[in-house]
Amino acid sequence: MPELPEVEVICRGLRPHVVGRRIQEVVCGPKELRLAVPRNALQKQIAGATIMKLSRRAKYLLFDMDNGRRLLVHLGMTGRLGIFPAKAVQALHDHLIFRLDDGMEMRYNDTRRFGFVVVQERTGQENAPLAQLGPEPFWPEFSAEYLKKKAAGRLQPIKNFLMDSRVVVGIGNIYASEILFAAGILPTMPIGSLILDQWRTIITISRQVLTRAIEAGGTTISDYVNASGTPGYFQLELAVYGRAGDKCRKCRAIIEKQTIAGRASYFCPRCQK
DNA sequence: CTGTTAACCTGAGTGC
DNA sequence: TGCACTCAGGTTAACA
Structure with missing residues (x-):
C-alpha cells in the first residue's frame, strides 16, 4: 500500500493521538504477519510504556517508548494504522490492538499480512532492519x-x-x-x-x-x-x-x-x- | 557482484 | 452465480 508519502501522512496523523499516551495493553490476533508477531516483547516491553516520540524512517513508523524500547511498524502492501474509540467494532484483519490510556485504541489492520512489527532496544546504533537503509530522498546524502x-x-x-x-x-x-x-x-x-x-x-x-x-x-x-x-x-x-x-x-x-x-x-x- | 523471478497472502475485478 | 484467472502500493530469498 504505502510509499513514503502515505507513511508520512499516517505518521503526522497519528502523532497528536499517540505521543504522551501510555499503552495499557497490547492485544494480538492469532495470525502471524510477514515476520512472526513478537508477542512476548509487545506484552513485556511495549505494554505499560509511554510513547515519547513518533517518527518515520523509509517506510517504517518508529514509536520511541519511555523505557528505551522502540516499536517499529512496517505496513507492507495493505497495512493500516488508525485510531478508534475502544468501543468501536473491530474490523476484519485487525491483527494488533494497542489500548491507550485515554480510552482510544490504535489498531493495526492488514489484509494481506505483508507488514510486520519489531520491538528493539533503542541504541545509538541502528539495528536491523534500519541499518542497511540508504538515505532519505530529502537528505543531502542523496546527491x-x-x-x-x-x-x-x-x-x-x-x-x-x-x-x-x-x-x-x-x-x-x-x-x-x-x-x-x-x-x-x-x-x-x-x-x-x-x-x-x-x-x-x-x-x-x-x-x-x-x-x-x-x-x-x-x-x-x-x-x-x-x-x-x-x-x-x-x-x-x-x-x-x-x-x-x-x-x-x-x-x-x-x-x-x-x-x-x-x-x-x-x-x-x-x-x- | 548483478539483475530478475517467485514467494509470502487476501480480495477485487474480468471474462466465460 | 460460479469458476478460473490476473493483478495489486513491499520486501527478499533463491536463482541464473
Missing part, C-alpha cells in the same frame, strides 16, 4: 555524485534502482513511475549511462513529487487511508501510473505499460527518452 557512483558500470533499469531501499528509501512502484515521467527519463534506461545532470534532475523531481504527494494526503488506489480513515487525493494528479491507454496530459501521446522486474511500469513514449 547526484552519490547516485552516479552507485550506478557506475551497471545496466540495471533506472526504475528498479530508484526502488532499491539500499540506494534511496521510500520510493515504491507508483512514485518511481511518476518521478521518471516528470524527469523525462524512460524507466528502462540503464543507470550506468546517466550523466550527472540527469541525476540532479531525478533528485530535484523526486523531492518535488514526494512533497506534493504528502501535501495531497498521499495516493489512494484502493484501500489506503490515513490515521483518521480519510483517503489521499494524489491519485488525481498521477500523470502515468495506472493510465495505460490514456492520453499523456502533457503531449497527448498514449501512455504505455511495461513490466520491468516483475512490476507494472507506466511511461509516456514521447515525453520520456
Whole structure:
C-alpha cells in the first residue's frame, strides 16, 4: 500500500493521538504477519510504556517508548494504522490492538499480512532492519555524485534502482513511475549511462513529487487511508501510473505499460527518452 | 557482484 | 452465480 508519502501522512496523523499516551495493553490476533508477531516483547516491553516520540524512517513508523524500547511498524502492501474509540467494532484483519490510556485504541489492520512489527532496544546504533537503509530522498546524502557512483558500470533499469531501499528509501512502484515521467527519463534506461545532470534532475523531481504527494494526503488506489480513515487525493494528479491507454496530459501521446522486474511500469513514449 | 523471478497472502475485478 | 484467472502500493530469498 504505502510509499513514503502515505507513511508520512499516517505518521503526522497519528502523532497528536499517540505521543504522551501510555499503552495499557497490547492485544494480538492469532495470525502471524510477514515476520512472526513478537508477542512476548509487545506484552513485556511495549505494554505499560509511554510513547515519547513518533517518527518515520523509509517506510517504517518508529514509536520511541519511555523505557528505551522502540516499536517499529512496517505496513507492507495493505497495512493500516488508525485510531478508534475502544468501543468501536473491530474490523476484519485487525491483527494488533494497542489500548491507550485515554480510552482510544490504535489498531493495526492488514489484509494481506505483508507488514510486520519489531520491538528493539533503542541504541545509538541502528539495528536491523534500519541499518542497511540508504538515505532519505530529502537528505543531502542523496546527491547526484552519490547516485552516479552507485550506478557506475551497471545496466540495471533506472526504475528498479530508484526502488532499491539500499540506494534511496521510500520510493515504491507508483512514485518511481511518476518521478521518471516528470524527469523525462524512460524507466528502462540503464543507470550506468546517466550523466550527472540527469541525476540532479531525478533528485530535484523526486523531492518535488514526494512533497506534493504528502501535501495531497498521499495516493489512494484502493484501500489506503490515513490515521483518521480519510483517503489521499494524489491519485488525481498521477500523470502515468495506472493510465495505460490514456492520453499523456502533457503531449497527448498514449501512455504505455511495461513490466520491468516483475512490476507494472507506466511511461509516456514521447515525453520520456 | 548483478539483475530478475517467485514467494509470502487476501480480495477485487474480468471474462466465460 | 460460479469458476478460473490476473493483478495489486513491499520486501527478499533463491536463482541464473
